[in-house]
Amino acid sequence: MSSRTPLIAGNWKMHKTGFQAVEAASQLKRLVEDAADVQVMLAPAFSALFQVAQALKGSNVAVGAQNLHWEKQGAFTGEVSSEMLVEAGCTHVIIGHSERRLFFGETDASVNRKIQAALSAGLIPVFCIGETEAQREAGETFSVLDKQVRDGLKDFVFDDLSGIVVAYEPVWAIGTGKTASREQAQEAHQFIRSLLDTLFGKPFASAVRILYGGSVKPDNVRALMEMPDVDGALVGGASLDPETFSKLVFFNN
């Protein structure tokens, strides 16, 4: 395991109404109140952010959004700005999740603008990258990751990016029950870290946290977390039930 403080992040996607989200978040808050040396973050739907942030006030569970718009305000029907997220109580925001890339036309260029917007508002971006099954089978995993990282972080310098979190999520492992083996995860994480070293230098690359995402469950989390470049998990399905999610937070027990 790495010396970086692990982050276990739950992405609730389009699940849970405000009331359901508050109930689950309050339960999680109690379950993880004694968690030490680990950070926890929950990303509910936009409509539940404010309520969940209120329910988690003063706890060790941070709140994140699942997306944002890069502009501060304007005629962008259906979009939400960084300032709105901050006021709702968010400290984090997931950017470039594969479902947004796949279903909503998110590109490396829009991801880049969103990372910029998040950082200027003081939000911690959780920058998601990952290859599809076809890309892996074609031997393109590293070239895909290389492009996503270079273009997603284009025009940034080391200082701008402090605090950013990267999430490696092989698309073929998301919601499929097919987890990458811990060796596959480590290999991708190592590749990403060495690319970040090339682009931004060693102090940045050795401090940045790289989360693994894709069918993380209580029975595989520990093995993944034992790998030297795996610094946490971005969890979909297994974050919906507070009991199950709390087992991921206590991966070390």
Ligand code: PGA
């Ligand atoms: P999963 O989702 O844990 O359900 O595979 C991960 C994610 O999409 O972040």
